[in-house]
Amino acid sequence: MCGRTALAAVLAVLLLECAVRLVGDADRTEALRQWRLRMAWVTGLNAAFAASYSLRPRREPATGPRR
Numbered sequence: 001m002c003g004r005t006a007l008a009a010v011l012a013v014l015l016l017e018c019a020v021r022l023v024g025d026a027d028r029t030e031a032l033r034q035w036r037l038r039m040a041w042v043t044g045l046n047a048a049f050a051a052s053y054s055l056r057p058r059r060e061p062a063t064g065p066r067r
Helices: 002-023 030-055
Strands: none
Touching: 002 030
């Protein structure tokens, strides 16, 4: 799951960079450039969740008798 998120973030950053270069004006593309930091934040957060589930997986629910 983490790999797909990283791939999607890299693709999004590449598309944003293409848009920035297409426009060419630094003042008009500052908002687009700020999205790169947001993509890094989301990817890092997803990686942290994936690592936590790898280190401590969820426990299976108890299948004992119901009362």
